[in-house]
Amino acid sequence: MHIKPFHRLRPADLPLVESPFLASQTLRRTLSDPLAGHSSLILGVIPGVLPGTPREAVHQYLISRIATGELCLVHTGIGSDRPMSPVVSWRTGQGDGNAGAWQCESGAREIIGLEHSVAELNRKGVTPKDLSRTEGIGFRNYQGSPAESELNGGPQYKNADRRLTLPLGASASVLPLATESETPASEGEAEGVHLVAGLFTDGTLNNVDNIEIFRERLMAECVAPIKADPSRLEECRNRLAMRMGESYASGPTNVVKLFDLYDEEGFEDGSQRTVTVKAYEPGAGTKSGEEDSLIGAATGLGETGVIEQVRRLFKEAARRILDATEGAKIQTLTVDLFGFSRGAAAARHATNEILKGRNGEMGMALTDEGIGWPGEVRIRFLGLFDTVAGIFNPSSLDLSAGNDRNSPVELYLDADKISHVVHLVAADEKRANFSLNSIKGEDGRLPENFAEISLPGAHSDVGGGYPDLQTEDLLLYPTLSIRGSETRWPRKTMEWDNLKSLQSRVELEGWVGPNSFPLSDGREPSIRIEQKRNEHPLPDGQVEMSLKMTRQIKGEYSRVGLYLMHELARAKGVPLDQIDETDPAMRMPDELGEIAERFSQQIDAGEIELSLHTDKIDWLRQRYIHHSDHYNPLEWLMAGEIAALEIPAQEFIHPLRPALSRKRKIHPNTISG
Template identity: 35%
Template sequence: MSGKPAARASDPTACPVPGHGTNPITAGSPDVQFDHLPAARQGDPTACGSALAGNVIATVSINGKPATTLGTLGSHGNAVVGGSGTVLIGNSHAPAPFTSPAPLAMAASAAQALAPSLPQRPGDTLARNWQEEPGDPAPLGVEEEDEEEELEEEIQQGITLRVGFFFDGTGDNAANVVRGEQCRASQLGYDAADERALLEYCPPHQLDPMTSYGRQRTNIARLFDLYEDDSLRTLKRTDQQALLRIYIEGAGTETDNQDQQFPDMALGTGDTGVLEKVARSGSLFLERLKFLLSKNPNLLIESIEIDVFGFSRGAAAARHFVNDLRKGSSSLLAKALPPAQPPLMEGFSWRFGQDVKVNLIGLFDTVAAIGDLSDGWDVNDDRNGDLKLHLTPDSAKRVIHLVAGDEYRHNYSLNSTQPNFSEIVLPGAHGDIGGNYPLEAEEKLFLTRPFHDEVDNRLPNEESLAWKQASSALASWSQRGLIDSARPNGKLYIDWRQVRSTNSPIRRKVIYTQVKLDRRVRGEYGGIPLRIMHALAQEAGGPFKLLDEYDPETAIPRQLQAVAEKLLAYAQGKTALNLSFEEQDLLYAHYLHQSAHWNVHPGESGALTVHFVNRPARSGQRAVHPNNPDSVSLL
């Protein structure tokens, strides 16, 4: 099934107007609902004062108005950045060709398609079927019900407020991904008129594929879409719980603004660093709560339950956020909504473990990687400034930590949750677990540091020491299964160049050699860690909607279905990790990315210095920092 997620009331939009930020769609169809939320249409308003206007689906009409989807534009230039997890509309997006995706056997019941008739609540149908004519009496019971409702409005409704916080990874920003796709409109099948309209809202930094605008939405953004949200729903009198969801973009990014490379992305500090992202949690919480209260003014919050998820530095942010909650009335959330202030019930004082509890902590490969003056800007060690990562046994009812088993870069040390909480080690690199690789990518990577040798001009290059060193390294890399010999997807070879010797330019030369990988690799594997986290979170009581197994963004191709089922069973503790040799060969040749390499990254502001930011750890193994209180180790 192709198309884009249908937009609904409460789905977020990212507005470029200064000060507006992320705002939800505030109204929708009076009688058409997707996932129990009003379907959004052209002309429906958003909280920033905009109205949905461009990139609508003209071929699908709801109440006589074109339907809207993920990527629809508002009159402020704001973009819809969320949508239904079960309903797709239109044909502008299709999965990259490899093999048609099919539903996993482990979650066949979750697959849902767009029904011929749009869902309606029974009460809505009854309300539309009765129309008052002159002289007609009101239907039996209507007057009495109105009187009862007036009395009920004065009664406060006590609830448990459950809130999901979603911290994205460094350089990852779901709203910027959507805007970047819009700015590459011609690649997505839009016509010339749409493209001209979109480019009016696209400054140069939003056209750069090497920024947050050129990435893919991560598993954090996808989980956020699946988390239930009541912020624009009128609760029933019998409801005892209300749900809110809050997305916080990754370090180094701001919606619609330029990415901040240094120190934000490089060191995790600065105005858009990890601590600053956590600091936004209070204001964002209050913003979403206000929407809920606008529909339910008589709510009384008796207790608060928290679910928190994060990827990479976002996982570090999630852990720090949980530790901030331990501050009680001094926590970020308590400062946003102090004790004794409505809608908190009398006696609610933000006591951790009593008034506020953490149900779930879901982490995708925690990498804090904070560098500052105190540790010589070293992101490899476990000195992380004021960031508090230690999780005690009472931090949450359930902690799920998915760890990248094939990550070994020097700058990507793992901040473990052991010994207090177990970890689930999965095949793949850091981004494979976080799910931020595109459906198809081309890797052009230097796998070794440069070898060099100064030799006589008459000596064949193949006889130089540099060539022999590269040949030995090539033989080793050829055993790692990066290229599929049966279905070649690239090549491994020796890349070389020669220059004149500065010592004797006429008689001597310098040979430089490196092992290079050129191949195409696919991104669908990222959907497997997503399914694992989703399944484990649901088992632990997390309020998530069902995954749509036909969603082109996360569908699992047939080749990976057996792998997905085995890894889920392994994560659930039902089996050991028992992938066959054929399944491992398939993963490493076609789906798992080679994150460690020796490609050069230029210095800040075009400086002449270069950095090997993705170089492998010296030992060839990833540094792992244990989950100790304020631990400091010298590595």
Template identity: 35%
Template sequence: HLKTGAGYFVEAGDEIHYYAGDKVVIDAAMELTARGGGSFLKLDPSGVTLSGPAIKINIGGTPGNGSGLNILHAALPFVAAADQAGSTLARLSPSAKFPAPEPDMLAAQAAETDEIEDEEEEEETNLPIEQLITLRIGVFFDGTGNNKENSQSVAGCRAEDVGLEEIAEAIRQHCANHGFDRQGRSPDNSYGNDVTNVARLYGLYRDESDVKIEMSAQTASLRVYLEGIGTRSGTEDSLYSQGTGQGSAGARSRVEESPEKIAKAVNFFYQQNPHTQIERIEFDIFGFSRGAAAARDFANEVQKGADNLIAVALPPGSPMLSPNFGWNPDDVTLGFVGLFDTVAGIVAPGALDFSPHNHRNPGLNLQLAPGVAKKVVQLVARDERRHNFSLNSAGASDIVVPGVHSDLGGGYMPRAKEKVFLSRPRSSLARLTTPNEHTNACISTAAELDGKLGQLQRYGMGLSVESWSIELPFNRQRDLYREKHVFCAIQSEREVSGALSLVYFRVMRELAVREGVPMNDIPATPQLTLPAELEPIYVKVLAYATGESAHLALTDGEEALLYRRYIHQSANWNAANGWNNSVFSIFFINRPTQDGKRMVHQHD
């Protein structure tokens, strides 16, 4: 059932077909007109009018075929008169003949025809044209191991949210299936991460895909979310894609998935607004970590014009695109590009490239040409120094701010117990009866602890030497006494907050809004409320990011606050599960760089 107010208009480039199994009824209270090729049929209170060079009434056959009955245009008045006298058109045969009409009748008919055609032309002139709009599309690429849907699906599993001992068994089983234990400890996968700033900004971006826009509207906006690298909503993560950035859930795969999602959103919008045609498209692009690398590659994909992947999904000539839209620079632009700490880190085993540390990132184009967008912003993590998290700079668009990688992009839990090794575990061989702290490994580690105290006091950490041992097999015929391998490392344990990411969430949103990005206000929810002690820091960071202040100018007290409560120790010697005793560095995926300084791949 379709009901409209003043009018309903349908336009097609070539054909429109209506089909019904039994009948089609067209009912008009005053007038019904059908016209085509210069001929027309009109029904109104005065009668039925047909006009055209020739009129054919088929007897038998199918429309357009069958046995034709040619009636001269001038004979129509006679036919009408005969019908009123009782001779209906249904009784006519193919051989029926009609006498020639009177000259006065011909003149009157011609005058009436001209009048009707003038009326039709006037009506056609008054038909409204298509509503041309600029469509703004936000495209959001989440980070490695980050997935909005997965994080939200287990929000009730975390210890700070709910007492797991008291919840229903079905819920507890759901949590256990995704790696949460009975104390609510989080697993090391996309289900164990909080939502990122990319997901938060996606939630704010104005989405009008299911809205019937006003007839006076000149713009509309849609949003599209791409899952984080190495993740799939509702399923297990891909360790291969997380480790290499490649594969079916890799960075380039996310770029290749985006056109289908964009086309789906555009088509849904068009279903709600069939009177609109898209005159221009403007993309806003956001990304974090490897998602930021995908965002940069997507920006370059858009620059390919009619050859880009989105143009394949929405080719010129599509009904929702204006006739002049051809994916040319005048048709599609990049508005705002917002990046959180780009780390491409692509590993290519097939090319014998096993290091995410280097500058080689096959399959991705990270270069952003001058003027590629109206505004490009990259927030860079000042305190990140992991070997495997080299920065892909965006040149003059970089804004260096306090924190490590996920302090900027998000994903850390709101509150968490951080327990990390700050030194590489040392090992030594000792008698089984020797106290661990008396072994060479632990004595050397204790000396290293003394050297780190001054450096790490600002973090407010409780530092200690952690030791563990593995007893070796004993052979009575060969060994004089039982032995063990002793391992020692400096350990830190503290509670740390994930709220620093909310500062950068607000900063990026404000920078985007100032460039005209259609973002809603931040809702006053507990999850998005900024701690009061971070408010003055946010004000200073925003002033620095906007250029209103030449320096960040945090006080010593503000820096100390960030280090004690908010900046995580991302660089550590915690090994991949089960590999703390390994002598191979590859298993310490979060290890710091050798010189303690982050590798930066410059933007050419």
């Protein structure tokens, strides 16, 4: 038995490849049986296995990559060493004994590129007899069949290099079958490098550089000066946040944390040199060290919008690639992308630009640095946290951030051109301007290599960005006013009844309860109706009634989403380091570890809507899940004082209002999207 990456297979290997599931079981038994020995197991050049790696780690790596189809278990075909469940078989047709066709069997779709290669064998009329005549490794020695000779232009091509490759226009993301010999390059011969690139795009008003600047200012202006009076710290922090902007006062997202975990260590194995680079680009509406852009944040367009975010990402990646490759030719390119919110939309747009090849934005960025387009390109993994494109484009008469019009951003994901996509979505997000751009088709179905997993929480509970602790002081419905004689008995009005009904609904949803934290000043959290009486206009004045919720909430729940994405990405070969449980920014609180483990088990069982018992959901909602929709007035600093402005017609234009009927709109994965 041989273990090879797909791109190292030769034509004769295809009928001898075991299905990924059975292959992983066979390999597990072979490696775990101390009496069996491993003399029958032949390892070729295996990307990702470094010299000196502990044996157990190598074994686990091989088993996991075999199970996902990223490595292939190839039998020799000698004696009993044959696949029990081959992924490719020959089906004989009628008439001539040579008539028939190659067919993909169970498990073939797990091995990205296999179906295209089988189609190529059939297109060129390759038969089992033709495969039996192949010698050597790779396609360089393949002599071809008469049918192929005709397809390639006749006998004059008989001795040419017969390379069965994927159709170039079919899928630029899929590595074709090997066109080079596995024989090591001769001394001094340059094979080029294998490049792995991790690309990370943050969400709207999320910028890790600005977060660091804010932390330094917070320590200097708030923490140190008022140590003697901690009660003033939150007020000082809020004022500083208003002065500096939202991108400064938020917390780091899961995109930033995955960027930090992405391993850039390259390695050499014989003649093969693998280089890894990574690049991060802050979210829409931000520039590092500068004021936030209201236009970029509101529309997703302009100088700090999604399109420019992707262009800057590619330029940064190209500079890093030039430094890392030192001018060497790039033989293959494997790309992993991660994004949150509008950054997830940016990751999807970036994917489509990569698939355009040398004419796309990444191709042009490489050209600007004098780097040629790689011979083989693969989108290995796309990790998305709650995609919200939210494009508002008045020039195209697109006047709603919540609709499915997102031009010029390209969101459509082609399952045939991407190896794996994982999309974690927020089950408790209700805002009208935060419609979900799903990866499901219009029929609600998912391709086999796509996973869309719904977990409890609001938008940033899934993608990250909340501070570790904050006070939610929310206006849950626009303030209602009563005038005239009704001001004498406000609790007997229709307005009061409406607010009481809403209050009951919020209480039943479990946002405040026995598991809630006390407020920083010691008060209990509450959901209440406040009344404010004004003497004017005369003679009866006016009474304003507001439904409010005040509570203390923690921000670490987003680490559950981080844990799940990290686990799923590593299973597909993404080079992420282990999460350091001693790192305060990464460590999973013990009380959330049980939830993360339960969700992981549900995913392993094939569930896509992660759930908890009602009492556990109430516990989670009261301590960790944020209530993202509200009608709070806009606040800013004026002459050192906090000023507030209620938005008129809040039910229709407040940017953080809930969707109608509190049901989030979901847009499918379509080309027009």
